[in-house]
Amino acid sequence: MPKRPSLKGRGVDIFLGKPEKKEKVKKEENKGKATFYFPQKLISDLDEAWFVLRRIDRKIKKSDIVQAALEISLQGLKEGKEENPLIQYFKKEK
Secondary structure, three states, rough: OOOOOOOOOOOOOOHOOOOOOOOOOOOOOOOOOOOOOOOHHHHHHHHHHHHHHHOOOOOOOOOHHHHHHHHHHHHHHHHHOOHHHHHHHHHHOO
């Protein structure tokens, strides 16, 4: 025997006929998860940046900051810019 539909939140519609089915709205596209290990100094710097940026927008998360930094760096890399900070960082390490 199938489960009966919930009557919660239907009010008068229970007596007046079939209610319209509400479409489920997809909140956000599925995001992948990844784990990375960073030096403690970098994590402290991320915390400081997070505090500063939260004054601008209280909804900013640390993940948003990391995502923005990656997108900006990788976009410059795709465009082949030699002055890209990502390229300079790895050139200086060698």
